[in-house]
Amino acid sequence: MNKYMVMVSLAALLTACGEKAEKAAEAPAAAPAQTDVAAQQAAPASAAPAVDKAALVESAKGAVQALGGTLKGELEAAMKAGGPVEAMGICHTKAPEIAKAVSAEKGMEVSRVSLKNRNPVMGQANEWQTAVLNDFEAKKAAGADPATIAYAEVVNNEFRFMKAIPTAAVCLKCHGTELSPAVTAKLTELYPQDKATGYKEGDLRGAFVVVKNLAQ
Numbered sequence: 305m306n307k308y309m310v311m312v313s314l315a316a317l318l319t320a321c322g323e324k325a326e327k328a329a330e331a332p333a334a335a336p337a338q339t340d341v342a343a344q345q346a347a348p349a350s351a352a353p354a355v356d357k358a359a360l361v362e363s364a365k366g367a368v369q370a371l372g373g374t375l376k377g378e379l380e381a382a383m384k385a386g387g388p389v390e391a392m393g394i395c396h397t398k399a400p401e402i403a404k405a406v407s408a409e410k411g412m413e414v415s416r417v418s419l420k421n422r423n424p425v426m427g428q429a430n431e432w433q434t435a436v437l438n439d440f441e442a443k444k445a446a447g448a449d450p451a452t453i454a455y456a457e458v459v460n461n462e463f464r465f466m467k468a469i470p471t472a473a474v475c476l477k478c479h480g481t482e483l484s485p486a487v488t489a490k491l492t493e494l495y496p497q498d499k500a501t502g503y504k505e506g507d508l509r510g511a512f513v514v515v516k517n518l519a520q
Contacts, residue, residue: 378476
C-alpha cells in the first residue's frame with residue numbers, strides 16, 4: 305500500500321469516528337432518569353418511630369393505681385357509712401366519673417371489664433379483651449397468682465394493657481354466693497341484668513383495661 309492510500313484510509317476512519325461521536329452526543333439521556341424513578345419506587349417506606357413499650361406499661365400501671373386507689377377509698381368510706389348497699393351506690397354513680405377523670409388526667413382510656421359484668425355498658429369486654437380474660441383464667445388455673453397476671457401489647461398503633469382483678473373478701477358482700485336480701489334488692493334495682501355474683505375469694509373478678517391510641 306502506497307503513502308497516498310494510507311492517508312486516504314486514515315481520513316475515512318477519522319470521518320466515521322466523528323459521525324459516531326456526533327450521533328452519540330445528539331441521543332437523549334432518558335435511561336438514567338428512568339432508572340432513578342424505578343429505584344425510588346422500589347425503595348421501602350421509612351420505618352415507623354419506635355414505641356417505648358416499657359414506658360407505656362409504666363404509665364398504664366400508674367393509671368390503674370389511680371383508678372383502683374381512688375375507687376377503693378370511695379368504697380371504704382361508703383361501707384363505713386352505710387354498708388354494702390351504700391357502696392353499690394358509689395359503684396353505680398362514682399365509678400364511671402372516676403374512670404373518666406383518670407382517663408383525662410393520664411391521657412389513656414381506663415376502664416374495668418369482666419366476663420361476668422355488672423355494668424351492661426362499661427363493664428362488657430370486647431373481643432380482644434374477652435380473649436385476654438380467658439387467657440388470665442387459664443394462667444390462674446395453671447397456678448399463677450391472680451395479683452401478678454397482666455397483659456401488654458401494641459396492635460395496629462394501639463397500646464393495650466390489662467391487669468387482673470382478684471376477688472377480695474370484702475368484695476364477696478356484693479359479688480359472692482350468699483348475698484343479704486338488701487343487697488339482692490339493690491342489685492335488682494340498679495343492675496337488673498347483673499352477672500357479677502357467685503364469686504369466691506381469690507377468683508378473677510375481671511380486669512382493669514388501659515388503651516392508648518399511638519397515632520394521635
